[in-house]
Amino acid sequence: MSDKIGAAEDPLPLRWLDHVATAMNVTGSSLILALMVLIGLDVAGRNLLGAPLPGVPEMVSLSIVAIVFLQSPQTLRAGRMPRSTALLDMLTKRSPRLAAAIEDVWDMIGIGVLATVAWATWPRLVRDWERGTFIGAIGDFTAPTWPVKATIVAGSVVLVLQFLARIWRRHRIPDGKAQ
Template identity: 50%
Template sequence: MPKPSVLLRGLNLATQGANIVGTLLIVGLVVIICTDVLGRNLFGAPLPGVPEMISLSIVAIVFLQVPQALKANRLTRSDGIILNLHNSAPRVANAIEIIFDLLGFLVIATILYAHWPILMKAIERQEYVGSVGNFTMPTWPAKTMILIGAVLLALQFMSRVLQRLLKGNVDD
C-alpha cells in the first residue's frame, strides 16, 4: 500500500493539474470573446456559440479551480473567530476545522451523487447546447470537468480531515 505522503502528493499534483486546465480554459475564453468582439465590430460577423461556450465553461472552471483554492487555504470564509481560537484553544479550533471539512466533504459528496446521473444522461442522450445549423456543442465535456473537480475537492476535504487527525493541523 502506498505511503500517505505519496497519495497526498498525487492528489496535490492532480489538483494542480485541474487548476492549470481551468486557467487554460480562462485563457481560451478570453481569446474566444476577443475574437467574437473583433468579428462583430470589424466584419459584422460574430463568432457562433460564444454564449454557449461561456456558460458551460464558467461552471467547469469553478469546479476545476476550487480544489486548489481549498488546498492553499484560500477558500472564502470568515477567519476572525477561528484564528482567535487557534491561539487560545487550539484543540477546539482543530475540532471546528475538522467539522468544517467533514461538512464540506458531505456537501460535495451530495453534489457528486446528484451529478453522476446527469453526466450519464448527457453522454447517453448526446446532449448539446446551441442550435442545429448554427452552432452545437456537447455538454458532457464540461459536465465531466465538473465531476473531476468535485472528486478532487472531496478528496482535498478528506485529506485535510486526515491531516488534522494525524498531525493536529494542515500544512499550507
C-alpha cells in the same frame, strides 16, 4: 499546524492528489485564457466584420462552471477558499483543539455537500452522454454538455479528497510526537 499546501513528508497518495489538483488548476487557467481569446475574437468580429463568432455565449456559460470545478480543489489545498476566519483565528490562539474541531466540522460539511453534488450529477452525466445532449442551435453552433458534467463530478470527487487530506494533515503526528 497549517493545513494549506502539503509537505514533502506527505504520503504518496496525498502528493498524487496535490499533483491532480495542480493539473486541474492549470487546465482551468488555460480555459480562462482560451475564453479571453475567444471573447476578444468575438468582440473584434462583431465590431470589425459585423459577424460574431457562433457559440461564444454558450461556450462561456459552459466554461464558467467547468472552471469553478477545475480550480476549487487547488484553491482549497492552498487555503484560499473564501471564508471569515476572525473567530477561528481567535480560537486557534486560545484553544487550538477547539479550532481544529471546528475546522473538522467545516471539512465534513464540505465532504457531504460535494459528495452529494457528485452523486446527483453522475446520472445526468450518463444521460447526457447516452443521449448526446448539446447546447446551442443545430446549424449554427452545438456543443455537448457531458464534458461539463464530467468536470463537475471529477472536481467534486477531487474536492472531497482534498477535504479529507486537510483533516489528515491537521491531525497527523509528525516524527511520532502528538500535536
